[in-house]
Amino acid sequence: AQSVTQLDSQVPVFEEAPVELRCNYSSSVSVYLFWYVQYPNQGLQLLLKYLSGSTLVKGINGFEAEFNKSQTSFHLRKPSVHISDTAEYFCAVSDKGNTPLVFGKGTRLSVIA
Amino acid sequence: DAGVTQSPTHLIKTRGQQVTLRCSPKSGHDTVSWYQQALGQGPQFIFQYYEEEERQRGNFPDRFSGHQFPNYSSELNVNALLLGDSALYLCASSLSPSGAETQYFGPGTRLLVL
Numbered sequence: 001a002q003s004v005t006q007l008d009s010q011v012p013v014f015e016e017a018p019v020e021l022r023c024n025y026s027s028s029v030s031v032y033l034f035w036y037v038q039y040p041n042q043g044l045q046l047l048l049k050y051l052s053g054s055t056l057v058k059g060i061n062g063f064e065a066e067f068n069k070s071q072t073s074f075h076l077r078k079p080s081v082h083i084s085d086t087a088e089y090f091c092a093v094s095d096k097g098n099t100p101l102v103f104g105k106g107t108r109l110s111v112i113a
Numbered sequence: 114d115a116g117v118t119q120s121p122t123h124l125i126k127t128r129g130q131q132v133t134l135r136c137s138p139k140s141g142h143d144t145v146s147w148y149q150q151a152l153g154q155g156p157q158f159i160f161q162y163y164e165e166e167e168r169q170r171g172n173f174p175d176r177f178s179g180h181q182f183p184n185y186s187s188e189l190n191v192n193a194l195l196l197g198d199s200a201l202y203l204c205a206s207s208l209s210p211s212g213a214e215t216q217y218f219g220p221g222t223r224l225l226v227l
Binding site: 004032034036041042043044045046049051090092094095096097099100101102103104105106 | 117146148153154155156157158161169171203205212213215216217218219220221
């Protein structure tokens with residue numbers, strides 16, 4: 001069964017600094033990969049997804065992620081963060097086919113003014 | 114266009130009671146999935162409904178059951194509540210059961226079991 005590891009539970013970063021949130025998944029079979037963001041007291045919102053094709057995926061709010069099949073990773077990056085990016089970020093994976101999403105435990109990004 | 118809606122927003126129950134949570138999918142979506150998110154954890158898949166049938170199920174006991182109606186709305190029922198069932202319950206809808214489809218999440222129902 002798939003599993004997802006988000007290597008950092010908390011990431012503090014100063015405003016306008018770059019950030020990388022790390023995500024590794026367990027299986028090297030063909031997968032779909034997702035990053036979701038959860039603001040306090042809200043549901044999850046899709047930031048970006050990788051289905052196939054280019055390994056660099058661009059999402060909303062200036063975020064991007066790179067799929068690395070050999071390292072089974074899908075790290076999320078943003079070149080310059082804003083206070084409004086403070087939230088919980090979840091990486092998720094599903095095996096190609098109709099398999100359910102498996103989420104990581106999340107990374108809390110705190111942007112400091 | 115309304116997104117995914119869930120009711121109620123908050124709920125307090127006592128051990129042993131039963132609870133029903135409701136979800137209306139985004140317009141045009143026919144697939145509904147339910148997730149349990151414990152405090153400080155990522156969402157865990159409970160089950161998925163498509164064409165009014167449970168299509169997939171995660172590692173949850175039979176106390177968790179559901180239903181999908183002809184209008185694609187869905188209910189999650191939990192019987193014999195345990196303290197450990199306290200969590201945020203998230204509903205997500207998608208255009209189809211395909212894993213490639215984006216799942217759109219509702220704001221959740223926060224359940225507290227005392």
